[in-house]
Every structure is written in structure tokens, then in C-alpha cells.
Amino acid sequence: MFAIYKRDMRSYFVTPIGYVFLAIFYAIAGYYFFGYQLYGGNADFSYLFDALFSMVIFLSPLLTMKMFSEEKRHKTDQGLMTAPVSLTGIVAGKYLAALSIFMLALAITLLYLGIVAVKAPVELAVFLGHFIGMFLLGGALCAIGMFVSVLTESQVIAAVGTIGFGIFFTMVDSVGVMLGTPLIEKVCNYLSFYTHYQDFTTGLLNIADVIFFVSIAALFIFLTVRVLDKRRWS
């Protein structure tokens, strides 16, 4: 698992993908940080994280789109699958590499926190709530992206599919409202990333929300392993 993690981490930085992801993430985060915190003189990080919440849905596929699709296209998956490593080890190595890059991007907000904290009191609970929520959201999106990537040989399809999943999980609560049925509304609300993210924005660490995001990540990691396993049998 560690060998795969190391290789994938390296791969993000020998190809432009890692740099592009970090550059876009930092640029957006920097723009909102400058606009709200520095220029607006605001110590509340909610605006910054609200902007990032929408952006990560479109940015995370950059990290995941080539995870397995590229391996399959270049037949390098044959090397992994015939090595003495379990399927779970392969998937975990790749997932953790993507999550590490996401974490590296998100870490910029800690620097922003430090800068603001020098000059003004910051509501640390709200910041940490946002930070943890964003990390969990990133974890779930990386797992979803990895699952879509294992289904196709095309990076474009993998990226578009991941964005589709991301939009679905973000907007599913509004679909529930439109459908009108209380049960469907409840189910849609429960599945919504947006709903589960709300508690974090107030600085609350609701264990149910944490479990939700972790469960989504675990489910898609499990499905990725199953797809790889099924490929051997079919």
C-alpha cells in the first residue's frame, strides 16, 4: 500500500495535475481570503469556506480522474494486480495519495488563520468546524471520484461522472423539496452533502455528520474494491 501511495504522490507532481489542482485551489482560496478577510477586514472564514465548498466539487475530479482509468488504459493495472498486494491495499494507497493532495491544498487555510489571528480574534470553533467539514467532504469526493475512475478507461468520462455525482449529492435536498413527498424529502435531505455540512459551519462537530461523510467515503472505497475484484471474475 505504501509503495502505491508513494508512486501516486510522486505522479501528482511529475505530471501537471497536482500543480494545476493546487494552483487553482490556492488561487480561489487566496481570492476570497483577500476579498473577505484582508480587504473586507472580516475575521469570519465562513465566506471563504462557502466558496470552497462549491469549488471542490469541480476541482476534486482533477485528483481522481486518472486514478484507475489511466492504469487500465496503459495496462499498468496488470502489474498491480499480479503483485503480492491486496486489492484493498491498492485502493487504499491510491485513495490516501489523493486525499493527501487535497489536504495539502486545504492546509493553506491554516496559514490564512494564522495571518488573521495575528490581527483579530477568530472564532476558532467555526474555523475548525469548516476545516473538518471540508476535509470530510474532500474525503467523500475523492472516494466517489476513485469509484467513477475504476469504471472507465477515459479520464474525461471519469471527471464528468465525478462532477455529476458531486452535484447530485450537493443538490439532492432541493430535489427532495420539489418532489413533495415527505419520505422522499427526508431521504434526499439525509443524502445531501449540503445538509450535513451545515452543522460544521456553525462550529458544531455533530458525530452523525462525521459518520455520514465517512460512510460515503467507505462505501465508495468498498465499491471500488468490488469493481476491481469483479473484473477478475467477469
Place this chain on the structure above:
Amino acid sequence: MLEVVEVSKKYGNKLAVDRISFTVGSGEVVGFLGTNGAGKSTTMNMITGYLSCSEGKITVDGHDILTDPEKVKKQIGYLPEIPPLYQDLTVWESLCFTYDLKKVKLNKKEHLNEICELVQITDVKNKLVHNLSKGYKQRVGLANALIGNPPLLILDEPTVGLDPKQIIEIRKLIHELAKTRTVILSSHILQEIEAVCDRIIIINQGKIVADDTPIKLIETQQMEKCITLQAQGKPTQIVSLLKTIPNVEDVTYKMTTQQDVYEYYLETKGVDVRATLSFVLVQNHIPLLELRSNQPTLEDVFMKYTTKSYDAYTLDEEEGGEEDVCDL
């Protein structure tokens, strides 16, 4: 070392491998022969754990690939038809990655340098895989397969796409490796299999149709010895005479470019009838213009087992078509 028992593989409704069984002992060099789509790569992929078998059992040193995959995979070095190499790594990084992936316990630098020397890639160690020629990529693939000194080496068409010089070099290398390892090798090049392997398994339409040493397979072919002759005269009379010769099973003929001269093909029961045949023709005042015994090759063996009609093949090959062949 390796035991394959009643193994089948289905792709949907298509049976790619049909209940094949064989064992490979320690130190053996076994060649897989078969036409495209015969099931060679599928069998190799099942042995290495890339694919799972639909039925049957594969064990390496007593470990089952399904229940104990990691132990089995540790015993195997696999070079697939397209070497699984990351293009963005240098050769050395690629080897280090495989070393880490296989969790090898040997001294890393020493072991990898040893392998580089063996497969002669030391001079390209720092080059990106992407920039290597096909021959070097094949060598790096082989080097990756050798990491950890696996006792069983599985090579799927290791010389495909290489130029003649590279083919000879890779063949020499395999010969060298086979001295200390069990090797299973698939190839379309019959001379390669004949030169390298102690034993040949011919697979056709997912089934094992022959499994023996190259010499024995050719000897089997000699049991059905073929003779070709050219004689001048009426073919009906000559065929009747030829059929009177003991041990002659079948006679066919075709026209030649010379007038009144025909070429005849005799199948015998493995007995050399050339002397009797020449006497019979001379006694009947029939001019014998040419007489030769067709020595079977591994190619003949391969074609026999992989085509529906061997007769059709031999005639096709020698005449460029069977439409003008008369079978009496």
C-alpha cells in the same frame, strides 16, 4: 511447482479456457503455443492472479491462488504481453517501485543493480521509461518480473514487436534465466519455443491439444510420414500403382507446369516406402522425376493441432491452394 487442475474461464457465454490441466515441475521451461485467442494469455493471467478462473484450481508450491493469492504472487514473476511500466518513472524508479510493491527483503541497491546487470539495462537506469525503445521496455519489464528472485517466471510473448537482434538477445537472456528458474513462456515464434523450451503445451480453442517435449511432438508427426514425388505418365495409372505399395494410406496429386508431369503426395503409416516406390515405378516404365520425404517440423505439429484439417494445410502450403488437388 505449478499445478493447474480442470481450470476453465468464461467471458460471458464464451468459454475461453476449457477444463485444462497440467503440472510444471521445478526447473522446467514450458512453452505455450497457440493461435491468437487460443487461451494462452488467459491461462497465464489466471496463474498470476490477474484473472480468476471460473472453475478449477491453480496452486503454486501448494498455495491456492484464490485462497492464498499473496503467497502465490510472491512466487511468480510476470511479464505480460505489454510490460506494465509507468511512463513517468525512470528505469531505476520503476524498479524501486516494484521492489517496494513486492515487499522484497533483499538489499535493495545490490539486488536491483544485479538485475540491471543481468538484463543489461544499467546504461539506461536514469532514463525515463517513456523514452526507451520497445526492446529496452521489454527488458525493464523483465527486470521488474525478476525482482525478489521469484522461482516461477511467466513470460507472455516476450519477443513480440522486437527486431531480430533484440529477439536473439531476449532469447539468450531467457535461456540464461531458465538455468535457475521455472519458466513458462508463450510465443508465436515456433523456433523460439523450440530453442528455449524443454516442453511444449499446445492450446487450441481453450483446450490443451498436445503436451510433450518438442522432439516427441515431432516424432509423433513422423508416424504419419509424407512423401512427395513427381512422375511422368497418366495419373490414374500411377495412383493405382502407388496404392498397391504396402503401408501407403493415401495418395493425392496435382498438375505441374510440365506437360504430362504430375506431383503426387503419399501418406504412409510412418514407414519409409521410397525404395519400394522407386522400384514399382521403374518396373512399370514410369519416369520418376523427383522423390523426397517431407520431414515434419514443429510448424507441422502446430498446424496439425491448431487447424481442422492437417491435409488441407500441407497441401495449401506446398501448392498455394487445394482447388486443383484430386483425392482418389
